[in-house]
Amino acid sequence: MAEPTALILGVGAGLGASLVRRFRAGGLRVAAAARNGERLVGLFAGDDHISSHQVDATDGAAVAALVDKVERESGPVEVAIANSAAWKIAPVIDLSAEEFTAIWQAGCLPAFHLTKAVAKNMIARGRGTILFTGSAAQMRAGAGFGAMAVAKSGLRAFSQAAARDLGPKGLHVAHIAIDGPIDSARTRAANADHNRLVAPDGIAEAYYQLHMQPRAAWSNEIDVRTFAEWL
């Protein structure tokens, strides 16, 4: 009963939920994980091919244990997605060292932990897809974006290096830079012009298409945004 599985770290009601649904619709089992695993249970109730998990994505041992559990209980992880971030917009002198470090740990480090945890078995199988949710706004080192730009520029650099290390072993690593706020109840309330909100189902489709690419025509970096918004 072990079936190909997509493991998604950092699932909430927004992009994470769209990713769960899209990879499920593509015929994979899905393991959805979040810091607060309880919240996920209700979200995907009724589909026993979707499992919910609690994990601290900044904790390498916890991520490794989760991957072991998912491979044992659901099936080989063919797709692994790191979809976490932390936010604080403030001048660099108003950030504490704890905040600066925590934003890097939440926005960059989980990609490393996840890659380490899934790569060994993926390499043995000769294939696998590893995708990272980046942010164009957070990579842009504007005033107030010091901590986030460090985290998300680091994530992009990690994606490039991991792709070069793991591509020749058959692993497809890619970075998706989302340029603009993702459509949600919260962002609809905060943005008068809803044309400026990026559709989570549309983003999830882009992730799925990356997974479907043949290895002789892989993308490593794509951006996603709306027609109306160019930061």
Next chain:
Amino acid sequence: MAEPTALILGVGAGLGASLVRRFRAGGLRVAAAARNGERLVGLFAGDDHISSHQVDATDGAAVAALVDKVERESGPVEVAIANSAAWKIAPVIDLSAEEFTAIWQAGCLPAFHLTKAVAKNMIARGRGTILFTGSAAQMRAGAGFGAMAVAKSGLRAFSQAAARDLGPKGLHVAHIAIDGPIDSARTRAANADHNRLVAPDGIAEAYYQLHMQPRAAWSNEIDVRTFAEWL
């Protein structure tokens, strides 16, 4: 009998032919154009939804006339692709001013002519896809790449500016950076390791997926390469 049409400039036996087939398979009529239109006739014989055209893509009036003809004879151009380039690898002091200019005219200027020629009707219809074939190798300004780097860096810059100008009017402009030689009889002969050759059908699939993106989740820039090659 007017049906949605994809117009592809710079069609040869390689990526251009794959693009023709992919957009045709997607249900569009296709107008294929090349400097030597004669060569195209045999390539797509037997499918009367594919028309062949001769055009000098560096000549703005000729491109505009071609667009008029295609919209009249085939249907509204819903997809327009500029797929041309010129090559010469040489130190900058060994390039003539004529060569330097001609490489820019072949690798960058057709994107401008094509955009100008199709944008007016696309804007009136409120939609359209405009795609440019870029080259990561040609954008990388290594020794010997002076002329090509100027042309292809310019193409990428044009793609970004055109996307910002035309996106809010409903036009999806995107740049595809191909990173590595495209698989063909010629590149197979020149490269011992065929894993290093990018699959033209795989690239064409990426173009088609860009065309299918909803306007609330558009990509402007993607790269395509093989698992084995990272320049």
Next chain:
Amino acid sequence: MAEPTALILGVGAGLGASLVRRFRAGGLRVAAAARNGERLVGLFAGDDHISSHQVDATDGAAVAALVDKVERESGPVEVAIANSAAWKIAPVIDLSAEEFTAIWQAGCLPAFHLTKAVAKNMIARGRGTILFTGSAAQMRAGAGFGAMAVAKSGLRAFSQAAARDLGPKGLHVAHIAIDGPIDSARTRAANADHNRLVAPDGIAEAYYQLHMQPRAAWSNEIDVRTFAEWL
């Protein structure tokens, strides 16, 4: 009486004049050239180590003839600076093909012509400095910047390729990206906050310091802006 000479293409009352004065203060003769050479005569009257020249920098033969003349009449060109640009901010569909091409010819092509014209003798002497005035605003492919972004992105790409081609022969090629309007009577009138204007003498100092770098510690790309303005 042949003395080391700095040749500056594209001299007006602004940055060009500051460059003339800075390299003159550094002990070099200076040949100042502009499309309207007449205007220059008054500008530097009274210093017979500064000569004024008329040239169309988009014309390769004219630039080559100017270099010959300067080397004959003033001395070996040890520093060559391309300092020209053309402006038009407009959506891509409102630019004519003539304008699009002319902006590239004014903003990028002179760097090629100048490099070709000076490189041969510089290579024979085993040294020389070639500097290009770029523009961060013009490289940024924002809405309305299609033509300028193509020209100035191309200029930067040319600088990188030329540096790789010519560096090992002892020629120092560098690109200076000016980020913001240069201080002048015109920009003072147009900008209420003069802190946002970049000081031409400060920029010229940066060019001179690039020229003074030892070949074991060369910069290829620098930006210059004011403390108050970050585009």
Next chain:
Amino acid sequence: MAEPTALILGVGAGLGASLVRRFRAGGLRVAAAARNGERLVGLFAGDDHISSHQVDATDGAAVAALVDKVERESGPVEVAIANSAAWKIAPVIDLSAEEFTAIWQAGCLPAFHLTKAVAKNMIARGRGTILFTGSAAQMRAGAGFGAMAVAKSGLRAFSQAAARDLGPKGLHVAHIAIDGPIDSARTRAANADHNRLVAPDGIAEAYYQLHMQPRAAWSNEIDVRTFAEWL
């Protein structure tokens, strides 16, 4: 006896020592700090305008205490330089989480700690220079460079954000990307072609010239390399 002081974190026998000498020659007192402060004492013996300090640059409280001590004992810190890094080239799957984190902590975090520690007094004085030693090779996310690319891409992003936050307050923040190995006994032994080694005194001169720039013509990013080497 309080005199303007340059504080340099991460001083060894190479670039750090050149920076100490260059800023001292420019008339500033210099406070040189390293993890192993003992080693520094002999290095600058005989010049009582140079003081040696021991500090763990990854420890924010220790960096803040050092800045307090230097401002008290030597004078106002007008120049602060973060010049530390850590190295490990390995595929991402061969790096431990501890190594990955430690490389970020050594290569990026000290810039944050130093900026926080000096900015408050610099803002009160309305001026100050903060410089970061980056590395082009370490920013390039090639195979094996996962950890270092994350650290040094993050450093560059931090430099840009800090410059935007602090520039309008009169603080000049800049990032110097060194492209190639720095000349030393060790790199001379490892590289047959000494033309490929970047001269530390030349690099230090570039840092000093950045410090001397007027605020109406500041550079935020420069690279330094040799004529013979372009990575």
